[in-house]
Amino acid sequence: MTPIIVNGAAGRMGRRILTLAAEQPQAYTIVAGVDRQPGSLRDLGIACDAPLRTSIPDESGAVVIDFSHHGIFPSVVRHCLAKGMPLASGTTGVPPAVVDSELIAAAQRIPCLHAGNMSVGVNVLLDVAARLAKALGEDYDIEITEAHHNQKIDAPSGTAFSLADAICAATGRSRSDHVHGRQGQTGARRKGEIGIHALRMGDVVGDHTVWYVGGGERIQLGHVAHSRDIFARGALRAAAFLAKARPGRYVMKDVLGL
Numbered sequence: 001m002t003p004i005i006v007n008g009a010a011g012r013m014g015r016r017i018l019t020l021a022a023e024q025p026q027a028y029t030i031v032a033g034v035d036r037q038p039g040s041l042r043d044l045g046i047a048c049d050a051p052l053r054t055s056i057p058d059e060s061g062a063v064v065i066d067f068s069h070h071g072i073f074p075s076v077v078r079h080c081l082a083k084g085m086p087l088a089s090g091t092t093g094v095p096p097a098v099v100d101s102e103l104i105a106a107a108q109r110i111p112c113l114h115a116g117n118m119s120v121g122v123n124v125l126l127d128v129a130a131r132l133a134k135a136l137g138e139d140y141d142i143e144i145t146e147a148h149h150n151q152k153i154d155a156p157s158g159t160a161f162s163l164a165d166a167i168c169a170a171t172g173r174s175r176s177d178h179v180h181g182r183q184g185q186t187g188a189r190r191k192g193e194i195g196i197h198a199l200r201m202g203d204v205v206g207d208h209t210v211w212y213v214g215g216g217e218r219i220q221l222g223h224v225a226h227s228r229d230i231f232a233r234g235a236l237r238a239a240a241f242l243a244k245a246r247p248g249r250y251v252m253k254d255v256l257g258l
């Protein structure tokens with residue numbers, strides 16, 4: 001049984017995490033939700049009598065799941081550190097240097113994890129995509145395509161960056177090998193570059209494909225998100241892992257045993 005507190009409870013992700021947790025009372029106990037307005041979780045349509053608070057309650061042992069706003073990431077980490085509460089944060093937009101400095105300090109005393117994509121499938125894809133790139137070698141051209149809905153305000157997606165970074169780490173490349181889109185007199189493709197291309201259309205939740213093309217053959221590794229519940233399920237799985245973990249900084253690979 002994992003006790004959880006969800007910060008950003010009234011948001012799209014917070015509500016889904018709480019709804020899925022409430023459907024699994026044998027696995028999760030909801031201690032509280034936290035957001036900007038107080039109330040009860042029933043006000044948010046969640047089948048649970050726990051309160052909705054405006055600050056994270058001190059509940060030693062409860063795991064804080066944070067899907068809120070990047071600006072409050074340092075204060076969330078410091079609160080968890082001060083109260084000895086494990087933290088699983090999926091909040092995006094936090095500068096990597098801030099994530100690193102806060103979590104390196106917190107990891108001395110609490111189990112903590114930050115992941116820009118908590119989907120189990122995407123995290124397995126990251127692992128497989130990197131291993132495939134290494135196994136195929138430099139004669140295979142690698143390109144990444146991603147598609148999202150027409151309201152997304154940034155490109156390429158954080159997940160496309162993560163895929164490219166994972167492949168770079170496995171094959172001795174760096175971000176200088178990323179090539180975003182192509183236009184005009186580009187010249188022939190440089191060996192080793194990784195093309196990244198963003199499509200924006202309709203209501204696509206999130207598609208990612210990694211292409212590996214060698215002389216005479218092609219492999220495509222793809223992931224299609226059907227709903228945001230994949231992130232909520234991954235967050236709950238991370239919380240269950242952190243509840244039993246020793247202090248330290250973890251990544252989704254640890255949660256999934258990869």
Ligand code: NAD
Nearest residue numbers: 008010011012013035067068069090091092116117118231
């Ligand atoms: P949202 O805007 O629907 O919800 C955010 C919630 O946080 C809101 O209810 C807001 O009131 C609340 N909030 C803001 N400031 C707060 C504060 N100081 N204290 C408490 N609550 C506060 O956004 P969303 O779609 O639910 O996404 C939330 C975050 O999670 C974003 O950063 C998003 O990019 C990220 N996200 C991550 C993943 C992943 O897998 N890691 C997946 C989806 C979304």
